[in-house]
Amino acid sequence: MSDNTPSPVSQLTPDEQDKLRELTTQSWNLELAISGVAMFAILQLPDLLESVFSYLRYNYMTHTTGAAMMFPSLAYSLIRATCHVLFAAFLANFVMRAFWVGLVGLLAVFPSGIRYDRIPFSTPYAQQRMADELGPLDRYILWLDKRCNIVFALAFQFVFFLVVVALLYLLGLLIYLVIQPNVPANVWLGVKIALGALVAVFYLAIILLSQKKVKESPRGIRLHYRLAKLMQLMMMGLYRHTSYVTNTFYSNIRSGKLVQSAVIFMLVFFGVFILEYTNDFSRVNGRISPFNSRHLYSDRVDSLYIEPTVYDNQRPEGAFIGAASIQADVIREPYLRLFIAYPKALDTLLKQVAPEPAWSDTLSRQARRQQYAIWSSQQIRKLIRITVNDSAYAQPNLLFAKAGTQEQRGWQTVLVPGNLKTGHNLLRVALQDPRKKEADPLVSIPFWYVPEP
Template structure:
């Protein structure tokens, strides 16, 4: 077994021979890896959908502003890169398969193409084809190089996806777990300090990148130290990322590097924008941006049928957006109601119902019971349920947790006495303040057709 050389030492003759042997036999590994990667990448979008839905309903504390927009943007970026990865590995798989076919053809006909023997062609056409296409051996070598380049570029996107995923998880950790631990009066100061540090980091990077600064020995040293600090942003992937990227940088002309980067960033930007629009339409089914209709509007709950609001229409494994009843057409004189309790709603309820200070001398079991009873009283006080034009006085909401997917909320069975034959309206609102009007959460239309 040969010992691995040091980073700056030249390869020994036997090591160079081993490397040549590996490179000539890499095509079979490329096919295996590309096939496995294609299968894995196809699973990622569905896994991302499930993970994001879970985060949106159970961990996301804010749905407005950048705190609500950033997760959707990062989620769409990761899905877009998955699709780019799929195209890259599929391209390599098809090109390498074609290359294998040509190698097999060369094994059958070792002399390659004889252009002077091509039938149904003039001497002029044969000469032009020979000049334009060249020999089969040369084409196989060129195709092999392109396959290797596509495969390396595909792994560049793999590293980018991993870096974005870790950055996304780190940001979610800050907003979902560390943010609640920081008092509100200090949060603005923490954000201001973070913005100042980010602006300072970017300003230092711009100054140290100036040619006049890098030309000075001290500036060159500072630039290198700053670049070394930036390695932390790669989450341990700096070396594999750097080897691929620097190999391209050192062999391609400067103008071609710029054009290639611009083209790749442009394609990625278009894919991200398209994916964000598609994901926004999936998350907000009322969005009309992609497919508008002149006399079609989904803005009013009372004039819109939301399949998520009915148990018999909601897809398997789909989250309830706001609230749900058993059917859109009810024949029994009762309504089985479920109200979703996303983490974002908890931000409002924490402000409307601050928890009282419990005595430290209370036994743990007693304190748990008192907290549960107090929580139930508060939610029944804050949530208002109206059927048609009447307020349902005693909804008696109980805490519940659905399975597949797991979703927390409140559930009750209503026995209204004012149901009318035909269309009825169920309205759910929250009393944000006793001095102001209730804020409507959702309105669910349904039809009551009693059994004969």
């Protein structure tokens, strides 16, 4: 059936064809400008991604496990890997096009190009071999111009891919960070099973409808078309734009060479992705080092490990506080200034163990806000458990606060423990779920008390 499908005939008028030809011949200067601007923009993107991901990691991934924790990291690494490949593509186009400009200028100075019979220090045989292998300069310029155009088109095709990945990333975040916490566990399990079944059916349909016998049957043709329309929806509105590039390659390159190029590209891309994910995982989870382990070294237990971010005097400027922090690792004064972070992820648990009461309708908005603040403070004092060495603080006097340049929301208090020992001490912070007998530990912070002489 595809053999009988006619190729669309260009409907451009002679004036429009001349205009297109003029634009084609002058596109190289725009390519240089666009490639330079694109490379500059791509270099700025990782810093923006880092700030956004740091916010998400603190607020939504601190107390989460499973897919909700892994999905943002995978998507973040995928976008960073895409940026690396995209930068390499625009850089290759910039260098190739700059070299092409140099050759065009050289041909303008020497219109005859390479005169192989006048190459010094060479024999006639060598001159003939070079002429056969290299060919004329103008033909090489045309060949290089085509390659520059192809690389530039592929680079923008990759831009569309990056946009689709970013949109799918936002959709996934919406599902895992907004919808999931508000759905009961049994309902969410059913949703995951249903989504898994739909994905399995989708891939099975792709395999079955790709079979030659199925595609040639009347029903198979209709189903194949509907599947194609479904895949268009997954492109988030970019299908029409990407199709011009993709279908041009599909219809002008041999299928074997196209598949070979696609396999090589995917291997390179996923190689970059794996390296980027490994690097990001090691950087985000600095205490997990599978490739640099020691026989008698463990950093999995808070009370046996010095984490710089839990000390105000060691935490890098602008860094988030993970769970809690005190003023320093070596305390000179007989008190502890404690800040406990309140990431958004804790809301899932706190809304369950401390449901908001029904306020009187007769209260004004200002009075209701005041009552809510007092009630919130009372609830968190009941839920937070603080222990210094072997002494526990019953209902510590926690006040609402914001910490650091990131203005992290949380609770702050000043502890004046009477059981501080000269030397090593240990502060523990836990969350007491009323439905459980044991409290859930949030963090353990070792410190040393060295009083002023």
